[in-house]
Amino acid sequence: MPSHAADLARRLARNAEAVCRHYLSNGRREGRYWLVGDVANTKGRSLFVRLSGPDHGRGAAGKWTDAESGQHGDLLDLIALNRGFDRLRDTLEEARRFLALPQDSLAPRQDRLRAPRGSPxxxxxxxxxxxxxxxxxxxxxxxxxxxxxxxxxxxxxxxxxxxxxxxxxxxxxxxxxxxxxxxxxxxxxxxxxxxxxxxxxxxxxxxxxxxxxxxHLLGHGVRFGMAADVIAAGEGIETMLSLRMILPTLPMVAALSANHLAALLLPPTLRRLYVARDTDPAGDSATASLCTRAEAAGIEPFVLSPCLDDFNDDLRYRGIEWLRASVRRQLAPPDVARFLALVREGMSTGA
Incomplete structure (x- = not known):
C-alpha cells in the first residue's frame, strides 16, 4: 500500500467507530466490535469491524470481516466497497473528506490528473x-x-x-x-x-x-502452475481449464485475448511451448506471432488445435474422452506420458 494510503488507513482506524457510524449506520456497537449486515450497510450481524487495538498486526483496529461473504480488509477497503469506488484515488479523496483533511498541496501535477481506472x-x-x-x-x-x-x-x-x-x-x-x-x-x-x-x-x-x-496485462496472464521447461498458452481461462481436465500437471497460462497472447512473455527456462489456438482470424494471427517469437528464442513451438471454436466447446460438445484422444495426437511423444492423465485421474483432481 502506498505510504499516503497507509497513513489514511491508520487515521481511519483510530476513528473506527466514527467511520462505522457514518458508513454503516444500520449497525451497532457490541463490545469492541461494530456489527452490521454487509459493506452496503444492510441490517444484520454478518460483518464485524474491530473498533480498538494496535495500529497494525494481529487484532488491529479498523480490520473487518464479513463472515457470510468472506470479504475482509481495512477501512479504506470498506469505504471503497460501500461507495462503489473502483479507483484508489477516489477512495483516498473520500477518506480525506471524512477525516476533514486538506488535499495534499504538495502532490505533483500528474497526481491530480484523472487516474487510470483499474490499477494493479x-x-x-x-x-x-x-x-x-x-x-x-x-x-x-x-x-x-x-x-x-x-x-x-x-x-x-x-x-x-x-x-x-x-x-x-x-x-x-x-x-x-x-x-x-x-x-x-x-x-x-x-x-x-x-x-x-x-x-x-x-x-x-x-x-x-x-x-x-x-x-497491467501486457505480457502477463492467468497462470495455472509455474512453468519450467514446458508450458501451454492460450487466450481464454475456460479454454485452458478445459485442457487442464486432461493435462492436470502441465503448467498453463491464459493471456485473456489474442493480442495479449501474441505479446506473452516466455520464461527463460522454457524449451517447449504449446499454443492452444482459437479458430478465428485473430487466434490464427496470435498463434503465428507467438510461435515465431518462441522459435527466435530457441523454444520449440507446437500448436494445439480444437475441432470446434475452442477447447471448451470441444469439452462440452464432444466430451472429455474425445478431447483427450484429440489432444494426445498433437502432443510431443515425451509429453504424452509426462502430462496426459487418464480421464478418471483428470476428473478426480479438484477442490
Whole structure:
C-alpha cells in the first residue's frame, strides 16, 4: 500500500467507530466490535469491524470481516466497497473528506490528473477481498461449462458482489463474479480478470460486457502452475481449464485475448511451448506471432488445435474422452506420458 494510503488507513482506524457510524449506520456497537449486515450497510450481524487495538498486526483496529461473504480488509477497503469506488484515488479523496483533511498541496501535477481506472493496486485489493470458489456460484458456473475439477492453489476466486459499471456515466451495479489473478513471471499480481455471473450460476451475467480485465496485462496472464521447461498458452481461462481436465500437471497460462497472447512473455527456462489456438482470424494471427517469437528464442513451438471454436466447446460438445484422444495426437511423444492423465485421474483432481 502506498505510504499516503497507509497513513489514511491508520487515521481511519483510530476513528473506527466514527467511520462505522457514518458508513454503516444500520449497525451497532457490541463490545469492541461494530456489527452490521454487509459493506452496503444492510441490517444484520454478518460483518464485524474491530473498533480498538494496535495500529497494525494481529487484532488491529479498523480490520473487518464479513463472515457470510468472506470479504475482509481495512477501512479504506470498506469505504471503497460501500461507495462503489473502483479507483484508489477516489477512495483516498473520500477518506480525506471524512477525516476533514486538506488535499495534499504538495502532490505533483500528474497526481491530480484523472487516474487510470483499474490499477494493479485496485486489482490486488479486489483479489484479496475475494474467496475460494469451493461451494460458490463460480464453481457452479465452471461445472456448467464442463470444468468439474479445479485444483487447490489455482488463481481463481469468487466475489459475491463485485462492482460493475456499464460506463462512466452509469450507476454502479453489483453481480457475483469469478475473479482470476493475472501475474507476471515471478508470480506477482499485476491485474485481475472478472467474469460476472448470473445469480443462478448457470451462465454469465446478462450485462453488456460480462468479462473485463484490469491492471497491467501486457505480457502477463492467468497462470495455472509455474512453468519450467514446458508450458501451454492460450487466450481464454475456460479454454485452458478445459485442457487442464486432461493435462492436470502441465503448467498453463491464459493471456485473456489474442493480442495479449501474441505479446506473452516466455520464461527463460522454457524449451517447449504449446499454443492452444482459437479458430478465428485473430487466434490464427496470435498463434503465428507467438510461435515465431518462441522459435527466435530457441523454444520449440507446437500448436494445439480444437475441432470446434475452442477447447471448451470441444469439452462440452464432444466430451472429455474425445478431447483427450484429440489432444494426445498433437502432443510431443515425451509429453504424452509426462502430462496426459487418464480421464478418471483428470476428473478426480479438484477442490
Amino acid at each position: 493496486e485496485s486489482a490486488r485489493r479486489l483479489y484479496a477481498m475475494s474467496r475460494s470458489i469451493a461451494g460458490t456460484l463460480a464453481q457452479t458456473y465452471l461445472q456448467s461449462r464442463g470444468i468439474v475439477a479445479v485444483p487447490d492453489g489455482d488463481p481463481l476466486r469468487f466475489h459475491p458482489r463485485c462492482h460493475y459499471r456499464p460506463d462512466e456515466h452509469s450507476p454502479t451495479e453489483t453481480w457475483p463474479a469469478l475473479i482470476a489473478a493475472v501475474t507476471d513471471l515471478g508470480g506477482g499480481i499485476t491485474g485481475v480478470h472478472r467474469t460476472w455471473l448470473d445469480p443462478s450460476g448457470r451462465d454469465k451475467a446478462p450485462i453488456a460486457s460480462p468479462r473485463r480485465a484490469m491492471g
